[in-house]
Amino acid sequence: MSTAQPAADAAQTPAPRHTRRRFLLGGAAVVGAAAVGTAAWALNRFVIDHVEVDNVAAYEAMNSSVSSTTSSTAQATDVTVTDTGYTSSLTSISIEQVSTGSGSDTVTYYVADIQVSDATAVRSAFANNAYGTNITALPSTMATEHGAILAVNGDYYGFRSDGILIRNGVIYRDDGVRDGMAFYTDGHVEVYDETSTDAQTLLDAGVWNTLSFGPALVQGGAVLSGIDNVEVDTNVGNHSIQGTQPRTALGAIGDGRYVFVVVDGREEGYSRGVTMTELAQIMTGLGCDCAYNLDGGGSSTLWFNGQVVNRPSNGGERETSDILYIAQGA
Template identity: 60%
Template sequence: MNETATDPATPTAVVRRRMSRTVKRLIGAAALVLTLVGGGGAWWAANRFLIPHVEISDVAAYQAEQGSADAGSSDTTDTSGTVTGSTYTSDDASVTITKHTTGSGDDTLTYYVADVTLTDATALRSAFADNQFGENITARVSEIAEDNGAVFAINGDYYGFRSDGIEIRNGVVFRDEGAREGLAFYKDGTVTVYDETATTADALVADGVWNTMSFGPAIVENGQTVDGIDDVEVDTNFGNHSIQGDQPRTAVGVIDDDHLVFVVVDGRDSGYSRGASLDELAGIMEGLGAQTAYNLDGGGSSEMWFDGEVVNQPSNGGERATSDIFYIAG
């Protein structure tokens, strides 16, 4: 269990780690830009997809300024939870991790399920890489989780890859550019799929939304697989056109109010796990009893983290840096 919250030296240590990671990424991005500087298109691509663009430099302070009294932080929160094997229990949440394998040989499929029950819907939180908000700000899931005192975490929607979508995190609006089908988590425990273009972030917060996810598509609605999901393109921007075929996957399913399942499917590893199509992912969610399920960023980003360890086997051969996580504090 991460004891960061009780160590008075931790804030300085965390800042140093964040600074070190940021410097390394800036050096790497700068080196690539210098290598590609001969082409205007290459400079545009580096600026758009590599160089960090910080919009909010201190997310925790911004949340406090916006009046998110429920947002909490790893520096002040003590849930007094306990880990027993692959299960975590506290007054606010319980998490149980299980591994599942189907098929054999090249058809083997391996995935991990986190069954999460909340007694307080706000116990499911979000955190951004380096406590900053903006484009191309990334860190490994483990780093973000440890910085925020998490006991369980998954990769989020990789909001930092794009400049649109509705992003409400821990009750605070960070972006209000409706573009796609989103998922909204309410403080009363309900979770709904919604059309981002038909509302605003402020209206959602006024209605009690605690967190949103902006990726998709929805793969299960009313307990049934959504038709045509294997033909969906999640975005139209460069580098993220298609999510078809057998891929590593991350998804969240809603069994009932305050009862969620998070699924991470491994892939691109013949004999261990080939990855799943969206239809297969929906089938997994149906089998778990999900009435609603929503696809999140996948591929090399797909990761489940629990009690200080990476649970699955990310397809990159190790953790891929991402912009955000969803987590349960420990």
């Protein structure tokens, strides 16, 4: 299967959408130059789009470390889609809903069990086909634009300006500060310390996609300790991801076999959400050798075959900056 974006896709840049998130900037009134300066800073930091690459499809087609001549060129045949799964000659996906507990202790989550013959079938997409900060779109919109059969919200890279960010074989950011997750072209997945390496070293070793959120949940098949006290961001924003929350996690069971998990929450009697340790236990229960936490809360979204499968806690999808997906026909 070719990993380079088709020329037609590269030429069709979606019209920009400029959705603005509202933030409370002060009390009943903002008075004085200092307050005005703070408001301007907050708008620039959290609201105003900052586009660095305005046509990601074309950029990746020109710069990806994995080209159509070095990746699998096999085309999927025997494609079958059902309400709960997808199979082809190259890929299989099965979707399962799991509920545990009862009453106020009920937890409901969704598992996408994925087996791919070409690891580059797991791809990333950015909102509005643009790279930068504060650029957002609905996961369903991104998935539809990229012909996905399956998609899950990503790490909301656009909220922060640090971390190591490699997507579809292209380096976008190289500022290691936390534990990350790396998907390799040979199918294996690792959680790693971003501060111990750099983006070019990872790319040279065959990394296809990285994620920078966290924390890492599972390593060597064991739940990592201290994960309920981790702070992901050191900048202004959501410092803490603690407590019982909706969650999104990715895990690897073996080379080319992955699980995407979305846990619903904040809805008593249907799903309360889970702690970080409970999420890690879900991942080990699925057989994961390694697993990693992604952006959660209202962002947690699992999309399959044209519809959102889970029940996002906001009552509907929340716009975010990126998704991971598998294309129809992979």
